[in-house]
Amino acid sequence: xxxxxxxxxxxxxxxxxxxxxxxxxxxxxxxxxxxxxxxxxxxxxxxxxxxxxxxxxxxxxxxxxxxxxxxxxxxxxxxxxxxxxxxxxxxxxxxxxxxxxxxxxxxxxxxxxxxxxxxxxxxxxxxxxxxxxxxxxxxxxxxxxxxxxxxxxxxxxxxxxxxxxxxxxxxxxxxxxxxxxxxxxxxxxxxxxxxxxxxxxxxxxxxxxxxxxxxxxxxxxxxxxxxxxxxxxxxxxxxxxxxxxxxxxxxxxxxxxxxxxxxxxxxxxxxxxxxxxxxxxxxxxxxxxxxxxxxxxxxxxxxxxxxxxxxxxxxxxxxxxxxxxxxxxxxxxxxxxxxxxxxxxxxxxxxxxxxxxxxxxxxxxxxxxxxxxxxxxxxxxxxxxxxxxxxxxxxxxxxxxxxxxxxxxxxxxxxxxxxxxxxxxxxxxxxxxxxxxxxxxxxxxxxxxxxxxxxxxxxx
Numbered sequence: 001x002x003x004x005x006x007x008x009x010x011x012x013x014x015x016x017x018x019x020x021x022x023x024x025x026x027x028x029x030x031x032x033x034x035x036x037x038x039x040x041x042x043x044x045x046x047x048x049x050x051x052x053x054x055x056x057x058x059x060x061x062x063x064x065x066x067x068x069x070x071x072x073x074x075x076x077x078x079x080x081x082x083x084x085x086x087x088x089x090x091x092x093x094x095x096x097x098x099x100x101x102x103x104x105x106x107x108x109x110x111x112x113x114x115x116x117x118x119x120x121x122x123x124x125x126x127x128x129x130x131x132x133x134x135x136x137x138x139x140x141x142x143x144x145x146x147x148x149x150x151x152x153x154x155x156x157x158x159x160x161x162x163x164x165x166x167x168x169x170x171x172x173x174x175x176x177x178x179x180x181x182x183x184x185x186x187x188x189x190x191x192x193x194x195x196x197x198x199x200x201x202x203x204x205x206x207x208x209x210x211x212x213x214x215x216x217x218x219x220x221x222x223x224x225x226x227x228x229x230x231x232x233x234x235x236x237x238x239x240x241x242x243x244x245x246x247x248x249x250x251x252x253x254x255x256x257x258x259x260x261x262x263x264x265x266x267x268x269x270x271x272x273x274x275x276x277x278x279x280x281x282x283x284x285x286x287x288x289x290x291x292x293x294x295x296x297x298x299x300x301x302x303x304x305x306x307x308x309x310x311x312x313x314x315x316x317x318x319x320x321x322x323x324x325x326x327x328x329x330x331x332x333x334x335x336x337x338x339x340x341x342x343x344x345x346x347x348x349x350x351x352x353x354x355x356x357x358x359x360x361x362x363x364x365x366x367x368x369x370x371x372x373x374x375x376x377x378x379x380x381x382x383x384x385x386x387x388x389x390x391x392x393x394x395x396x397x398x399x400x401x402x403x404x405x406x407x408x409x410x411x412x413x414x415x416x417x418x419x420x421x422x423x424x425x426x427x428x429x430x431x432x433x434x435x436x437x438x439x440x441x442x443x444x445x446x447x448x449x450x451x452x453x454x455x456x457x458x459x460x
Contacts, residue, residue, distance in 0.1 A: 004171075006259070007119055008080060008081055008082060008084060008085040008086030008087075009078045009079065009080045009081065009085055009087075010078065010079050010081065010087045011076050011077070011078055012061075012065055012076075012077045012078065012079045012097070013065075014065070014068075014077070015065040015066050015068070015069040016069070016071060016074075017069055017070065019066070020065070020066035020067075020069035020392065021066075021070065022408040023059075023062060023063065023066045024037060024063070024066050024067070024070065024271050025193050026156070026162060027156040027159040027163070029058075029147065030061070030146070030147060030148065030153070030156070032146070033145050033146055033147055036144075037070070037145070039143055039451060040067060040070075040071065040143060040145065041070060041071060041072065043071075043074060043121075043143045044067070044068075044070075044071025044072060044095070044121050045071070047118045047119065047120065047121050048120075048143060049115055049121070049122035049123075049124060049139065049140050049142065049143070049144035050122075050123055050124070050140075050142070050143055050144070050145060051124050051125075051126065051132070051140045051141055051143070051144045051145070052064060052123055052124065052125045052126075052145050052147070052190070053125075053126050053127075053129075053144060053145065053146045053147065054069070054125070054127075054128065054145070054146075054147035055127060055128060055147070055149050055150075055195045055196075056099075056125075056127065056304075057194055057196065057197040057198070057306075058147060058149065058150060058195040058196045058197070059196050059197070060125055060147075061097065063145075064079075064097040064125065065077060065148065065168070066211045067123060067145075068121075068123070069097045071121065073093055073094065073095050073121055073202070074093035075090075075091045075092065075093035075095070076091070076094055076095075077094070077095045077096070077097065078095070078096045078097065079096075079097045080096060080098050080099070082102070082297065083102050083107060083297060084103075084104050084106065084107045084124065084293065084294070085098060085103075085107060085115075086112045087107070087111055088116050090114070090119075090120045092119040092120070093119070093120075093243065094120050094121070094244060095120065095121040095123060095239070095435075096120055096121070096122055096123070097123045097125060098112070098122060098124050098125065099126075100109060100124045100126055100132045100133075100136060100140065101124065101125070101126045101127060101130050101132075102300065103133075103287075104293070108132075108133065108134060108136055111124075111136065112135065112136065112139065115139055115409070120153055122443035123137075124140045127339075128147070128148055128149055135218070135424055135430065139189055141197070142256070143308075146184045150192040150195045150196055150199060151190070151191055151192045151193075151195075154188055157187060157188055157192075157199075158179065158184045158187065158188065159200060160196070160199070161179060161184075161187055161203060162176075162178070162179065163213070164199065164200055164203050165177045165178070165179070165203060165207070166333070168203070168204070168207050175213060176213075177206075177207055177210065177213050177215055177364060179212060179214075179215050180214050180215060180216045180217070182216065182217045182221055183206075183215045183216050183217050183219070184328045186217045186220055186222065187199075187202075187220070187222075187277065188299065190222050191326050192220040193306055193307040194306060194307065197432060198309060201309065201311070202220055202221060202222060203215070205219075205220075205221050206219040206220050206221075213301045217376060218311070223320070227455055229239075239415055269317075278452030280348050298360070298419070298420065298423065299423075302356070302423050302426075302427070303381035305352065305356060305427065305430075307351065308350035308353045308430055308431045309350050310348045310349055310350060310431070310432075310452065311348065311349075311350070311351065312346060312347075312348060312454050313346060313348070313349055313351050313354060314345070314346055315341065315345035315346060315347055315379045315383065315385065315451065316341040316342070316343060316345055316379060317381060318351065318355060318358070319339070319341060319358065319385065320339075320341075320353060321355065322355060322358045322359050323337055323339070323362070323377070324368060325359050326359060326362045326363055329362075329363060329366045330366060330375075331354050331369045332364060333372075334368060334371055334372045335371070335372070335373055335374070335375055336373075336374050336375070336417070337371050337374075337376075337377055338374055338375070338376050338377065339377045339378075340376070340377070340378045340379075342380050343382045344381040345379040345380060345381055345383065345385075346381075346383065346454045347383035347433075347451035347453065347454055348432075348452050348453065348454045349431040349432070349433065349451060349452055350431055353427050353430065353431050354427075354431065354451070355423075355454065356422070356423075356425070356427055357424040357425075357427035357431070357433075358449075359383075359404055359424075360374055360385075360420035360421065360424035360427075361420070361421060361424035361425075361428075361435075361449070362387075363420045363421075363423065364421030365389070365419045365421075367448055368389075368445075369389045369390075370390060373378060373379065373389060373390055374389070375387060375389045376388040376389065377389070378431060381451060383450065383451035383453050383454070384447075384448065384449070384450055384451070385449040385451065386446055386447070386448050386449070387446065387447040387449075388444060388445070388446045388447075389444070389445060390444055390445070392449055428449065428451075431451075431452060433449060433450055433451045433452055433454075434449075434450045435447070435449055435450075436448040436450070
């Protein structure tokens with residue numbers, strides 16, 4: 001029976017021992033790391049924490065499930081989420097997977113307390129080259145398992161790809177696909193910014209495209225390398241200006257909740273005698289901290305998106321998911337969404353990037369929609385998404401300035417728009433999309449998102 005989920009953590013499904021052993025053997029696990037598995041088993045038996053230094057996109061979570069499977073722990077494996085994961089009330093004998101690179105300071109203290117107790121086996125995770133902060137650095141490095149990024153494992157890459165193809169064949173119940181020599185050379189020459197997750201997606205598409213059992217270069221859809229920016233003053237100045245605006249908007253967004261926290265701290269002595277007012281100020285402070293935490297988490301998610309990898313995306317289901325994600329913000333302003341989406345609406349983009357951009361865009365737009373108004377959401381077959389709502393001239397002008405920032409935009413401008421809107425625009429442009437703001441009659445404003453069109457099948 002699976003343990004119930006709690007906010008900040010989730011019970012992960014167990015991995016079969018045979019699958020775990022296959023995953024933890026070369027070439028999927030480097031030879032040096034595989035040689036340390038006997039130490040890992042002994043560490044699991046007595047609850048000594050271990051550090052898993054591996055890319056998140058390199059199958060790090062699956063490695064953690066495999067380590068739990070071979071560790072012989074009596075309890076379940078939990079995965080934690082966010083900067084403030086739930087580490088309390090874990091059953092004795094359990095294991096817990098924690099991304100220590102994302103922990104807030106108070107969560108790091110809670111993790112140290114769990115290490116003191118020693119009743120839970122901690123599998124701490126970091127990206128290669130990162131180290132835990134503070135005293136966690138010393139406490140989590142008794143046992144370290146290093147899995148370098150795929151781009152640094154060119155000698156193993158073809159064998160890893162062959163293992164992925166064997167997994168596909170096992171699921172299909174047939175003979176495994178093989179890599180032609182030219183296809184293997186193409187894989188070896190690729191930079192793999194998306195690590196093993198990208199490799200699996202590329203091979204999945206190849207298996208679907210190949211008419212036979214041999215994968216050739218024409219079956220591989222590898223994203224082109226990202227061109228280096230010209231090392232000139234103009235490019236540097238543009239990048240510097242964008243960074244300055246992002247930092248300025250982050251500071252602008254954080255300022256109000258910080259004022260709330262400071263006000264609470266300043267009036268704390270007077271509040272001690274009035275329980276009702278104290279409770280109200282405490283709620284305001286908690287809301288302010290949650291807002292700051294959400295802003296920082298959003299910026300971290302933006303930084304982790306990486307290079308986009310385009311694929312065919314059905315726009316309707318994606319929009320429905322995004323609207324469900326922003327439902328709390330919509331409900332808070334009593335804004336109703338009327339959707340009209342063509343069933344043929346598709347685009348070619350990275351679905352993770354697109355979901356991030358649309359969620360941030362909706363979050364920014366909801367701030368500009370008057371309370372108790374209606375937001376019309378339309379998506380056409382050619383990949384154009386339109387958000388139409390009623391807003392005053394001032395709001396429409398602010399939206400236009402953010403959608404097309406230019407020399408007129410100033411860091412001293414006190415009406416900087418939400419950071420979420422600027423991040424959304426940046427990710428849309430990274431995926432070949434665009435954003436336009438149109439002022440219509442009767443104070444109506446339309447936010448028009450043009451998504452990259454999907455290539456027709458007969459032109460692929």
